[in-house]
Amino acid sequence: MMRRIMTSAVIAAALLPSVPAIAQASVEERIAAYRQRVERLEDQAEIEKLQSLYGYYFDKGMWSEVADLFADQGTFEYGQRGVYVGRQRIERALLLFGPEGLGPKRLNNHMQLQAVIEVAKDGRTATGRFQGPVMLSEPGAQARWGVGIYENRYVKKGGTWLIASLHFYPTAWTDYDQGWLKSQLPMEGPSALYPPDRPPTEVYRALPSNYIPPFSFRHPVTGEEITVVQPADDVVGRD
Incomplete structure (x- = not known):
């Protein structure tokens, strides 16, 4: 020992x-x-692995495996779709992204890059920020490119790290064929087929708006909170 x-x-x-x-x-x-x-350091490595596994499972439509990564009352929020609470609700909500197992001719890649993970001093909770490039396609629909930011929270239960809340902020969508200059697609809103448990926690628009998700951590050099000044947006009422 x-x-x-x-x-x-x-x-x-x-x-x-x-x-x-x-x-x-x-x-x-x-x-x-x-x-x-x-x-x-071991906590940071475990959280980065947890988030990477989320990406691999999500990419292939492994919805039950994705849901099992969440805490009992964990939350899932994707853009303006609203908030789903609890593993069962999250697993059903994930079907809105496609069938279990990722059907033929579908692409659902959500990459997890540029990890910034902050573990609390007591080692029980943590936050993580990731860059998230997206590649999508489905039969009979045009393929899309996307990009966004993850701002997540984690909790340690029984020695295992779980996702307490996952919030993906898509910041831009475009048609694959046309590209960012010619095509700037809006985000999807809450589903009428399977409504969320709560409305979106933040109302914003993707490109052409340049929304920056708030940072969950302080500046590593100055130790100060990172203040984000958002551009004005009459559509969502932000001055």
């Missing part, structure tokens, strides 16, 4: 810059601090 603790301390010291307060602490305090750092 002591060998594992010392190994964790060495790894943490190599990955992270030294902190004067830790350097002046006792050996026991330094080992405890390094061990906590290693745990937080």
Whole structure:
């Protein structure tokens, strides 16, 4: 056990810059601090893996596997479609994106890039921001390109990280054939077939509007909150 603790301390010291307060602490305090750092790094790796698995499952229409990644009362929100609460509701809502198992001639790629993951000091909750390029196609309909931002929350239950809330903000859609200059498509609203549990948490428009989803983390250098000044938009009532 002591060998594992010392190994964790060495790894943490190599990955992270030294902190004067830790350097002046006792050996026991330094080992405890390094061990906590290693745990937080492991948490970040597990969350990034969790989000990557969400992407792979979502891409292939594996809706039950996607829903199982959420906490019991986890929430799923995609653009302006509204909020679905709980695994069963989320799994049914995912059918709005296509059949279970991704039918023939369908493409549903949602990539998870540029991860910024912040784990709380107690190691119980976390946030994650990701860039999300999208490629879609379905039989009898034109293919689309898309791009957006994920702002997610996570919770650790019984030693396992789960998605507490997933919020994908599509920021632009276009026809594959026409491209961004000629085609700027609107987002879909709430489904009449399977209405959401709650309305959208934020009302905004995709391109040609240039909406920026709020940041869940502070600036890494200044430590200040990142203030996003949104462009005026008469359609949604934002001055």
